[in-house]
Amino acid sequence: MYNKRQNKGRHCEEARSADVAIRCRSPFFCHPEQSEESRRCCSTIQSLVSECGQVLPYTLILALILIMSWAMMVNIAKIIRDRTILQNKVDNAVLSIATLQARTLNFLGTTNNLTATILSTAGYPESLTYDVLISNVPSAIRGKVKDIFGVIPTLYVPSFSTDKVCGSLIPGPFCDYKCNGIRTEYGGVKNLRTVVNSIQKMQDAAVSAYLVNYAAILKEFSADNTKIVVVPSRFVKDIKSLNFGNINLKSVSPQSLLGIKKNSKGIKYFKTKNYCLNIVGVHAHFVKPEEYRKDKYSWYVQDENFYDKKLVALGIQNLDNDKNYPLFQRVFNIKMPQLVAVSSAGLYNTKGAMFPDTETDKTGVNFASVSSLYILGIQSQMLITLASELSGIPVIGWAAAALTAGLEVDMTATSAMNFYNAKKDKNTPIYTYKNAKLGGWDSHLIPL
Numbered sequence: 001m002y003n004k005r006q007n008k009g010r011h012c013e014e015a016r017s018a019d020v021a022i023r024c025r026s027p028f029f030c031h032p033e034q035s036e037e038s039r040r041c042c043s044t045i046q047s048l049v050s051e052c053g054q055v056l057p058y059t060l061i062l063a064l065i066l067i068m069s070w071a072m073m074v075n076i077a078k079i080i081r082d083r084t085i086l087q088n089k090v091d092n093a094v095l096s097i098a099t100l101q102a103r104t105l106n107f108l109g110t111t112n113n114l115t116a117t118i119l120s121t122a123g124y125p126e127s128l129t130y131d132v133l134i135s136n137v138p139s140a141i142r143g144k145v146k147d148i149f150g151v152i153p154t155l156y157v158p159s160f161s162t163d164k165v166c167g168s169l170i171p172g173p174f175c176d177y178k179c180n181g182i183r184t185e186y187g188g189v190k191n192l193r194t195v196v197n198s199i200q201k202m203q204d205a206a207v208s209a210y211l212v213n214y215a216a217i218l219k220e221f222s223a224d225n226t227k228i229v230v231v232p233s234r235f236v237k238d239i240k241s242l243n244f245g246n247i248n249l250k251s252v253s254p255q256s257l258l259g260i261k262k263n264s265k266g267i268k269y270f271k272t273k274n275y276c277l278n279i280v281g282v283h284a285h286f287v288k289p290e291e292y293r294k295d296k297y298s299w300y301v302q303d304e305n306f307y308d309k310k311l312v313a314l315g316i317q318n319l320d321n322d323k324n325y326p327l328f329q330r331v332f333n334i335k336m337p338q339l340v341a342v343s344s345a346g347l348y349n350t351k352g353a354m355f356p357d358t359e360t361d362k363t364g365v366n367f368a369s370v371s372s373l374y375i376l377g378i379q380s381q382m383l384i385t386l387a388s389e390l391s392g393i394p395v396i397g398w399a400a401a402a403l404t405a406g407l408e409v410d411m412t413a414t415s416a417m418n419f420y421n422a423k424k425d426k427n428t429p430i431y432t433y434k435n436a437k438l439g440g441w442d443s444h445l446i447p448l
Helices: 002-023 036-050 056-120 128-136 139-149 187-221 254-258 373-390 397-424 429-436
Strands: 123-125 156-158 182-185 226-232 260-262 267-279 282-295 300-302 310-318 338-348 442-445
Touching (some): 056 187, 056 226, 056 338, 056 429, 056 442, 123 282, 187 226
Antiparallel strands (some): 123 156, 260 300, 267 282, 338 442
16 A cells, blocks of 8 residues: 555656756746746756757758858869860860971972972983183173084983983983974973973962961860960060960961971073984984973972971960850859960971972982983983094095084083982982972871
């Protein structure tokens, strides 16, 4: 009976404490009339209630910092991405233009060699003995002697020079060495000039195409908010001073960008007047030059900026704000920066320049030049046969034979001297191309 009453009292006390705890959550139930135990309970609960929500400001501040950090990382990541894309564009642009320039130089060097090879097969009526005799005449009357005798009929010899171009010494469409009595021929030299002019037009077209493709490459890699310019390093003393407003490609010639110029020595073309005679039953053939045409240019040579083969590129991109980037642009008034990227590329040929370093009228010598020996052989055989027949004439036979033999020696000596001078001259289109063709012009990116 006693235990039942004790348990019932404990239950009532717990219920009463719970009721007091519930009521003490409100400050209206905490008043002085409550018991000491109730006031302590009420005070404890109120202190706990007053501390609720104090971590919320810290949570909000931390969340704001995290959001701002995330936005900053996203904005910086976009800037880095755009900067990388811009750098790739600039690298590709400068390397593409350098490759275009290398291919253009290879084409021009090849066509230079082709032009010089065709011209090297041309002959010219020339006599070393006659030139020596004229040179020994006193200068006061030398001009009158030349006016009286002019250019005497003589024999064809290879000239290897653009200053003396008659028909080719190789039989064919370029040859004017024809046996038709005393007659002037120029069909061969006309065909030769037509072919040379066609090659020159191909070169001019390649140079013009280089400038067009140059501009097309820059346009392809540029956009509304991106501008890229590529120029030879001589136009940029300091990369920071590169000003788009001061560089106008329209005012720069494509030859200047390539570092080449036309050879102003020109080409002098001559007709051939053939003298086909019958002397003591032997067919004798002599020739004499007559002026035909003169072209102003021949091939391309190096200019003073030829070895400036470094191209410098600068790209500028304005990152305009859009509705998505940068994040929080309106809240914090964020503006996207201007991006700048620089790069450079170089051209190289490990074997040589492929172009003569100065203007010259010498073509050089190659395999095609050896073909000129055909006409030389015909002339030599003719002179030997003629000398043999003349030697049988009484009294003056030996003198005439000796003179004819002298002509053969003169022809051989003049040809040999011209061949030797052309062979040893290293400033000719044929020689420079022969040395550099195995290397070829190429390009790659280089340090700025």
